[in-house]
Each structure stands twice: as structure tokens, then as C-alpha cells.
Amino acid sequence: MDAKRVYADLLSGYSSRAQTLRQQLSSLSLLRLLLFCGFIFTGYKSLVTGSAVFIIVTLILVAAFLVMIRVYDQLQRKTAFYKALVKLNTDEISFLENNFSAYGNGKEYTDPRHPYSYDLDMFGDGGLFPYLNRCSTSFGKEALAQSLLH
Structure with missing residues (x-):
């Protein structure tokens, strides 16, 4: 199933x-x-x-x-x-169904100066963040983004 x-x-x-x-x-x-x-x-x-x-x-x-x-x-x-x-x-x-709008794609956490996050497409459509994110609070989203960046 x-x-x-x-x-x-x-x-x-x-x-x-x-x-x-x-x-x-x-x-x-x-x-x-x-x-x-x-x-x-x-x-x-x-x-x-x-x-x-x-x-x-x-x-x-x-x-x-x-x-x-x-x-x-x-x-x-x-x-x-x-x-x-x-x-x-x-x-x-x-x-x-590949609609990530309910959880957000984390594009606001993109940092072009970060050593690898910008190159690996961690944030934004098709990135890692939308696949991992199930946070309902901004604090949770921020914590997830920080854990991906560090």
C-alpha cells in the first residue's frame, strides 16, 4: 500500500x-x-x-x-x-503530489555566502529543506534551517 x-x-x-x-x-x-x-x-x-x-x-x-x-x-x-x-x-x-506550499520551501534561509548551502540547493523549490520540513512554527523552521547550515 x-x-x-x-x-x-x-x-x-x-x-x-x-x-x-x-x-x-x-x-x-x-x-x-x-x-x-x-x-x-x-x-x-x-x-x-x-x-x-x-x-x-x-x-x-x-x-x-x-x-x-x-x-x-x-x-x-x-x-x-x-x-x-x-x-x-x-x-x-x-x-x-510535489506541492510543498503547506510547509514552505525555506527560501528565506538561503545564504549565498555559506560554504555549501547555496551550491547544494538546500533551500528553495527542489531543495532538501522542503522534504524535511514539517514544522508548524517559525521557531521550528529556524531551528531546522540552522541545523542544516551547521
Whole structure:
């Protein structure tokens, strides 16, 4: 099995999981809205009537609302994780198709005065840097460039 097929299979699975999580987030948003409206209504009724039943229901709805906020936050983090996996696999497929734009070619690190980097085409299109670079931060790219130069 070739690498492109592996990344495509992973991309398919991660994309469907991310889509499922987005749908769950949407459902949880609606549930949170309903819980919020419910505890506002029952809170108002408990203040007006002084009924213990409304006070208990309000407290239950507030607790459920707080739990839903926590669940929503956890689900949002999972969704962000799967979105990052989708991007990673998309970028790797692009890389295998000789599109290095996702990671950068390191042309900015080219130094014509360096003893060998300019002659060996370490940076730029077709150089070594785009094949090695998987850095997502400028600090990481700088560290990779420096390790290639020294």
C-alpha cells in the first residue's frame, strides 16, 4: 500500500469523525440554549411563586447547564484535534503530489555566502529543506534551517 493511499484513508476517517463531532456540537448548542431558557423560566417562576418544586427544578437545570458547558468544551477540543488531523493528512497528500506550499520551501534561509548551502540547493523549490520540513512554527523552521547550515 502506498503512502498516498494511507493518507487518503486516514483523511477519510478523520474527516467523517470531524463532521460527526461538528454535528454533535451543534446539537449540544441547542441543548444548552434550551437548558438556559429552562432555568431562566423556572428561576423566574420560583421567585414569583416561591415554590420549592420550581427552586429544585431550577437548581437541576443550572447543574445540567454547567455540565453541558463542560461537555461542549471537551467536544470542541476533540473537534479541533480532528480538524488538525484532517489538515495534516491533506498537507501530506499535497506534499506527495510535489506541492510543498503547506510547509514552505525555506527560501528565506538561503545564504549565498555559506560554504555549501547555496551550491547544494538546500533551500528553495527542489531543495532538501522542503522534504524535511514539517514544522508548524517559525521557531521550528529556524531551528531546522540552522541545523542544516551547521
